[in-house]
Amino acid sequence: MQIELIETFLDLCETRSFNRTAERLGVTQSTVSGRISALEKALGQKLFDRSRSGTQPTLQGLRFEPHARGLRHGWTEARHAVGDAGSRPATIRIGIQHDLVNAHFSDLIAAFRLSLPDTAFFFEADYSAQMCADLTTGKEDLAILFSPRFHPDLYFETLGEVTYVMVSTEVERLEEVRRETYILPHFSDAIPHAHAALHPTLVDASLSIGQNAAMVALLRSMGGTAYVMQSSVADLTADRTCRLIPDAPPITQTVFAGVNQRFRHRPVHRRLLACLRDHFAFARQPEPRRPARGVRA
The missing domain is CATH 3.40.190.10 (Periplasmic binding protein-like II)
Incomplete structure (x- = not known):
């Protein structure tokens, strides 16, 4: 499976620029053009129109985009499944905003490990933009972040x-x-x-x-x-x-949890989100309501 063709197609859908996609993927513009041509040949359809005003997906390209995202996530899941096979525990990759790695971070780790005792965790402090990109590609399973980058593949929930x-x-x-x-x-x-x-x-x-x-x-x-x-x-x-x-x-500053839409309802991710809701619950507690005038509390 030539997953790089799918990655290039999806990046070009976002940038609408062969030059920009080449920069982001660290390849030459001719490589980007070659990958798109190979994908178009395999599908038998033209996926992009190029003009002086820029690059735009064709109707066939727009129809293929959600299927391409599904192929990319399927490939990521397959790699994770193979990598986690055998006697090693499954690994959950979690990104967290730099400023949230504080004294209470150990409490959150303890809650995760108590909820999923047979799971290995990999935590990485990062910034929101990179975490959203990693959620989209499947490099991360969960992110705790400040600035969501809304995307059809991503689900965000306010924590506190x-x-x-x-x-x-x-x-x-x-x-x-x-x-x-x-x-x-x-x-x-x-x-x-x-x-x-x-x-x-x-x-x-x-x-x-x-x-x-x-x-x-x-x-x-x-x-x-x-x-x-x-x-x-x-x-x-x-x-x-x-x-x-x-x-x-x-x-x-609002704190959000982010997951890929495909994983949102999985038991593991539901447990992780439940742990996060409990951890940040103190920030969402409403103030006591004052009784109306003339009404006893």
């Missing part, structure tokens, strides 16, 4: 929220924050937009960081003002590295 708050080594109030020593947060695709709405005068800061651990290390080494995860504040204030800026509004 994490909170980022502003701390500083040099000031005590928001009005005193200096752009020259401010570090912009870029922990997800959504946070820069939320931050710009809250602090339009700080968006021109010259330094930006995309990982909480790096932000904490930078504050310790060179000082300044920045947003960090709420879970990091206790350590930063305990050793008097930073102080909390109480009048700066917090920024919340």
Whole structure:
């Protein structure tokens, strides 16, 4: 089975550019053209139209696309099944957002292992874009991420929220924050937009960081003002590295679980999702409702 023909076809459906697909796959443009020609010859149908305005799938190409995705996932499943055969336990590959690898991560691992004791787990910290790509191709079985990239093959579920708050080594109030020593947060695709709405005068800061651990290390080494995860504040204030800026509004980031649609209802994935719901349940607890005026609680 020449799976590279399917991979090239699906990538070209996404990029609509032979040059871009060649760059992403690490091959030459002539190789991409050759693979598409070979696939078209095997199917007996033209799959793409090329013009000055770009590359577009033909009607036959659009009809073939969902079947190509199915072929790719079938191949991935077959490789996993063969690789996990024998006496070794099945391996579940899980991607997790860098900022979620914290003190509570071990609790999540323990819950996974308790729920699936005969399963081996491979965890990899990564960023959302790569995890979504790996879910699509079947390289990962589950992802815990900040920024879903919606795709027909992927299913996302909201788990909860994490909170980022502003701390500083040099000031005590928001009005005193200096752009020259401010570090912009870029922990997800959504946070820069939320931050710009809250602090339009700080968006021109010259330094930006995309990982909480790096932000904490930078504050310790060179000082300044920045947003960090709420879970990091206790350590930063305990050793008097930073102080909390109480009048700066917090920024919340939604946490999502992502799986491939083909795996969503499998028993293993249902157990993993159940563990994640329990783990993040604290972030979804509603506030107690106040009784209406004149009504006893």
